[in-house]
Amino acid sequence: MASTTLLAVLLLVAASAAPARSCSPRDLQALLSVKQALGNPSTLSTWTPASPDCCSWDHLRCNDAGRVNNVFIDGADDVRGQIPSAVGGLTELMSLTLFRLAGLTGPIPACLAALSNLQFLTVSHTNVSGAIPESLARLRGLDSVDLSSNQLTGGIPASFADLPSLRSLDLGHNQLTGSIPAGLVQGQFRSLVLSYNQLTGPIPRDDARDEINTVDLSHNKLTGDPSHLFAAGRPIGKVDLSWNYLDFDLSQLVFPPEMTYLDLSHNLIRGTVPLSLERLSTLQKLDLSYNRLCGPLPKGHGVIKHGCKPYAHNQCRKGTPLAGCQDLEWSE
Numbered sequence: 001m002a003s004t005t006l007l008a009v010l011l012l013v014a015a016s017a018a019p020a021r022s023c024s025p026r027d028l029q030a031l032l033s034v035k036q037a038l039g040n041p042s043t044l045s046t047w048t049p050a051s052p053d054c055c056s057w058d059h060l061r062c063n064d065a066g067r068v069n070n071v072f073i074d075g076a077d078d079v080r081g082q083i084p085s086a087v088g089g090l091t092e093l094m095s096l097t098l099f100r101l102a103g104l105t106g107p108i109p110a111c112l113a114a115l116s117n118l119q120f121l122t123v124s125h126t127n128v129s130g131a132i133p134e135s136l137a138r139l140r141g142l143d144s145v146d147l148s149s150n151q152l153t154g155g156i157p158a159s160f161a162d163l164p165s166l167r168s169l170d171l172g173h174n175q176l177t178g179s180i181p182a183g184l185v186q187g188q189f190r191s192l193v194l195s196y197n198q199l200t201g202p203i204p205r206d207d208a209r210d211e212i213n214t215v216d217l218s219h220n221k222l223t224g225d226p227s228h229l230f231a232a233g234r235p236i237g238k239v240d241l242s243w244n245y246l247d248f249d250l251s252q253l254v255f256p257p258e259m260t261y262l263d264l265s266h267n268l269i270r271g272t273v274p275l276s277l278e279r280l281s282t283l284q285k286l287d288l289s290y291n292r293l294c295g296p297l298p299k300g301h302g303v304i305k306h307g308c309k310p311y312a313h314n315q316c317r318k319g320t321p322l323a324g325c326q327d328l329e330w331s332e
């Protein structure tokens with residue numbers, strides 16, 4: 001009995017300490033419009049005026065002021081329609097996630113640019129198509145943008161390079177064309193993924209010194225010499241530039257010693273395997289296959305610990321063929 005009373009008191013205290021959060025009527029209206037525009041999916045069955053505190057609904061969170069700041073709709077196969085313009089009415093939204101929604105079609109609406117507090121935007125694994133709106137770059141607080149695995153076409157807006165806090169950009173698995181805007185591969189990025197598109201032209205040069213964890217530009221039609229990505233003093237973790245038309249001499253390249261992943265396979269890379277590879281002690285993945293590299297192979301442990309596969313299928317055009325990997329392994 002005493003413990004029941006204690007529990008009741010505790011619950012009372014907890015309830016009165018919790019911030020008063022009744023959902024803003026404006027957000028409630030916007031959410032109901034969003035639900036309707038998505039075809040009233042059963043996934044959003046808790047979104048109903050019958051329970052008027054929208055902060056208690058599924059697939060969203062509110063801030064302490066009772067404003068919706070996070071909406072996440074994922075894995076729902078009954079969602080049908082376009083990204084509703086009513087989303088633009090959720091003006092306190094910090095995070096919007098629309099993930100694995102095969103029935104989500106049409107363009108990314110320009111009205112998303114009204115979400116001036118947005119930091120995290122994910123529209124991924126959907127059938128959203130059309131161009132990436134230039135106006136998204138008005139969202140100065142954007143920290144992370146994931147628009148991967150959609151049907152997006154057109155170019156990468158150059159204005160994305162001006163976003164001051166963008167640390168992660170993933171536009172992979174779309175049908176984007178044109179070149180990579182200058183300044184996009186900037187220091188403030190921790191991760192830049194543009195793989196599986198149809199991007200052309202060179203990888204733009206920049207003077208950034210900051211850390212980059214991941215650069216994945218694989219499976220495009222990029223050309224030229226990307227050596228500047230590995231510039232001395234720039235810590236970089238994972239680099240995947242495979243399946244492009246990169247044509248440059250690898251012989252003298254000095255890789256940053258902290259690299260963990262390096263895939264340059266399926267390009268037109270010339271020269272020899274650089275000596276700096278010997279010092280990459282933390283490298284877990286290496287692939288230089290399907291290029292035009294020549295021999296001889298440096299003998300250091302960093303070169304041979306990955307076996308022979310990373311050097312296979314190189315068609316040396318001028319010089320000694322890149323062979324003898326097996327011999328090196330046995331002599332270790």
Ligand SMILES: *[C@@H]1O[C@H](CO)[C@@H](O)[C@H](O)[C@H]1NC(C)=O
Binds near residue numbers: 101
């Ligand atoms: C796009 O729509 C097609 C046909 O409805 C579907 O098979 C495919 O899975 C959808 N794509 C994605 C990424 O959901």
